[in-house]
Amino acid sequence: MRIRGLTLGLALLSGLAACDSHPGGAMTVGWTFAGGSCSGAAVEQVRIAIAGEPLQQDTFDCRSGLATFTDFYPGTYNVTVQGLDYTQAVTWTGTQSVHLDRDVSVTIDLQPVSQQNAVYYFSWTLDPATGDPDQIPRCGPGQRLDKVAIFIDLQDFGSYDCELGLNGNVVITPYVTPGQHQVDLLAYNSQENATSFAETGPLTINFVTGQAGTQNVPLHWNVGSVQVGWAPYANQSDYNGDIRQSCASAGIADLVLGFHSTVGDQNFALGSACNASVILDNVYSGGLTPYIDACGPGGTPGLCGFQGGALPIYREDPSLVNPTTITVQPGVFFQAANPTPFQVFIPLFPIP
Incomplete structure (x- = not known):
């Protein structure tokens, strides 16, 4: 199992220099975390301190499980082990007194330093x-x-x-x-x-x-695809004859497409193109009735009909053409070989 930010490698053994030969021995330090493992505690490395003793190396890969220090005089030593997360923050700690008169092993069970100490x-x-x-x-x-x-x-x-x-x-x-x-x-x-x-x-x-x-x-x-097309018409007669206006002739400079869904409203800036279409891959699923506000010049592009944008001058008119609804299926995205289920067309008429 790969864990994000984990340092891989083998723990090295660290020694304590001795001035004279003497009876005593080595100390092997192990660690657990409230009885659990490194991964269970989200600990990447451990840092070891032995009071009064300089260590050549004090930080080890947690998964090595053990660190051995050699050449100790007989005596009692206070050993502290800290657990470090992937940011090197100290998240666990434990201290134990260890009596040594020959080789000795000790396992220190660390405890969390914060009440927020559990991960998944x-x-x-x-x-x-x-x-x-x-x-x-x-x-x-x-x-x-x-x-x-x-x-x-x-x-x-x-x-x-x-x-x-x-x-x-x-x-x-x-x-x-x-x-x-x-x-x-x-x-x-x-x-x-x-x-x-x-x-x-x-x-x-x-x-x-x-x-x-x-x-x-x-x-x-949560989403699926929709292909939305639109065009402005001067009146219903032109719509029936499919006589479309250009954005320039209609005075349209900015368009915004919207959907009302049970998840929340979605709005998409369409720029200033008329007689165009767009394929969207991020429309929330469900039965939807899309709408478009088309604004004249002025205001911030992409905010047609919203604060900072221009006022709408064209939009669909339910009294002239029944609004088209479409059912968006989650995980069902556009297929060029079968576009019809994804398509909806919105005719735009001047706002009286």
């Missing part, structure tokens, strides 16, 4: 999807889905690169208090940063100190 490991897969290969959002660097956000108890705890949880890789949650928590993972595009393309839905996870669980979870599609 996740990997993920995307549910199967249909559509043309270049229309299906993919997970990975430079792909449509480049990030997976994590919410714990409805709070945003940041995100991971999408590929870090694929193909047997795992990511680690932030530290939380032990007990049950609700976790939700959402795949999204960091540039758009608005649409949850796919998500786990709420997962009830039991977080245990020092005993991190691991789970592979499916990300279920």
